[in-house]
Amino acid sequence: MRHEGKTEARLERIRGAVIPRRHNARTIAALTSNPGCGRRAVLDAAGVDKDGLAGRVGYPAGFGQSPFAIVRGNVFEKQVKADGCTELLRLLRDQLGLDLGPASYRDLGASGELAAGAPGEAGLDARHAASVEALTEAARDAAADPSAGGAVFDHPLLRLDVAGQEVSLEPDLVAVQPGGVCHIVEIKSFPVIDGQADGEKVAAAAIQAAVYVLALRRLLGRAEAVAHEVVLVCPKDFSNTPVATKVDVRRQLLILEHQLARLTRIDSLLDALPDDLRLDLAVDGAGAPVLDAAALTTALGQLAARYAPGCLSTCELAFFCRHEATGRTATLGIGVREELGGVETVADALGLAHGTRAPDDDQAEAAAMLRTTARVYAEVLASLPAPSRPGPAPLEGGP
Numbered sequence: 001m002r003h004e005g006k007t008e009a010r011l012e013r014i015r016g017a018v019i020p021r022r023h024n025a026r027t028i029a030a031l032t033s034n035p036g037c038g039r040r041a042v043l044d045a046a047g048v049d050k051d052g053l054a055g056r057v058g059y060p061a062g063f064g065q066s067p068f069a070i071v072r073g074n075v076f077e078k079q080v081k082a083d084g085c086t087e088l089l090r091l092l093r094d095q096l097g098l099d100l101g102p103a104s105y106r107d108l109g110a111s112g113e114l115a116a117g118a119p120g121e122a123g124l125d126a127r128h129a130a131s132v133e134a135l136t137e138a139a140r141d142a143a144a145d146p147s148a149g150g151a152v153f154d155h156p157l158l159r160l161d162v163a164g165q166e167v168s169l170e171p172d173l174v175a176v177q178p179g180g181v182c183h184i185v186e187i188k189s190f191p192v193i194d195g196q197a198d199g200e201k202v203a204a205a206a207i208q209a210a211v212y213v214l215a216l217r218r219l220l221g222r223a224e225a226v227a228h229e230v231v232l233v234c235p236k237d238f239s240n241t242p243v244a245t246k247v248d249v250r251r252q253l254l255i256l257e258h259q260l261a262r263l264t265r266i267d268s269l270l271d272a273l274p275d276d277l278r279l280d281l282a283v284d285g286a287g288a289p290v291l292d293a294a295a296l297t298t299a300l301g302q303l304a305a306r307y308a309p310g311c312l313s314t315c316e317l318a319f320f321c322r323h324e325a326t327g328r329t330a331t332l333g334i335g336v337r338e339e340l341g342g343v344e345t346v347a348d349a350l351g352l353a354h355g356t357r358a359p360d361d362d363q364a365e366a367a368a369m370l371r372t373t374a375r376v377y378a379e380v381l382a383s384l385p386a387p388s389r390p391g392p393a394p395l396e397g398g399p
């Protein structure tokens, strides 16, 4: 990610002397699932290791794949990409009707032709420049001569502007069809069993692939140059046999574009923060943390969060933020938060419902709804025969 010099210096001060974590398609997808959360926006922009931070403040997330799953995923990916993606080209042709003909293969990634290039940001810049040139040229040439074969690009590096930051993205593959239409291809290690895959994993893969589609469309300057159907390649049943599926990501693209347009620019978030804010996870020469848990917790508290239950599946800091939001109506879900606009705590909501608390002007509508709900609930409860009424659960082992 690249920022203006002043912003970059500020983010570096927040992150301290540790290597920054980079945004990727997964973090962008998560960011757009909670676009109002300034805490996540600042931490991601600064490249703070949220997983490490959650552990240091006492709320470890337990996110991520097991080492076994990572190794299995790498082996599967290698198998699909072997011999210039021979297996992938066969799957595209036989299972999806996408015939790329005698397609060329080019590896733009760290294991490919730029492996010996410059390290760090310079290396990424070189890989991005090579990707831009190669993909633009291939899409143009394939459109100009539909009789020529297609092309497959391994490890391309795309970039996308996210709230004023340029984020580097690494799709697995881009396939260019004769005629010039490009397809994002993602190789996933979750299985397709009897034609069905885990819905949550497919949804996560679809929104991440949509991030790549959007980045490639912006690179090529034409939406129609990149298919809205992405290709997922997964292991079939309990074997290592690959199976390819098309997933339509038009809905995800709409959500993504809408949410990205709503994200607050990082500069305005930083302007509202104290100048001495630090979330440095570094350790000193003796292995002691530069900042202890109390200092990190205080610093986190200065970043405005917007906890919602969905955070539990998308953000490493979810347990910390959920604990912090205890007793607040936001913990009951986005629907409740929207219905109870202006009523911040569960205690306030109960007070308004039972008439023991007078509403402010901006709470009048929510208070009327809460009173009606409490009255209807009490009436329904009173009309139930005594044994049906909800009461305290019997104690285990009781009479």
Ligand code: SF4
Pocket: 034, 037, 038, 039, 040, 305, 306, 307, 308, 311, 312, 315, 316, 317, 318, 319, 321
């Ligand atoms: S868990 Fe916390 S930091 Fe992460 S998105 Fe939710 S509110 Fe924001």
